Amino acid sequence: MGKRKASKRVRPTRRAAPLETTFTCLFCNHEKSVSCTLDKQSGVGNLHCKICGQSHQCIITALSAPIDVYSDWIDACDTVAHQGQDDKSGNADSAQAPAEHEGNYSGDEGY
Known part of the structure; x- marks a missing residue:
């Protein structure tokens, strides 16, 4: 007679930690002062x-998640900062127009 096959123990699955909805402000550097709201409708x-407005x-x-909106804000601030540096250095003619953000969809284009 053979040995009975032992059943495998079921390991509990770990829940993913919920994503942040409050972030650090890029302008006043206060932690957890920027709140994000998503209107998916x-x-x-x-x-x-909440601090600097x-x-x-x-x-x-x-x-989209709140972190996506926050990272879009960071990208927009970087774009404005780079445009300001180009204008101050006198290289406004060589400055390229910013590329359209790939996350901005306006309809069912190409789907």
Whole structure:
């Protein structure tokens, strides 16, 4: 007679930690002062700093998360900063127009 096959122990699955909805402000550097709201019905994401009043608004998709809106804000601030540096150095003629953000979808183009 053979030995019975032992059943494998079922390991509990770990839950992913919930993503942040409050972030550090890029302008006043206060931690957890920027709150993010997503209006998926209208496709708009909003950021607002409770301390300095800075705000940002961008287009979102059904799969967007608050971190996506925050990273879009960082990218927009970097773009403005680089444009300001080009204008001050006198190289405004050689400055390229910023590329359109790939996350901004306006309809069912190509689907």
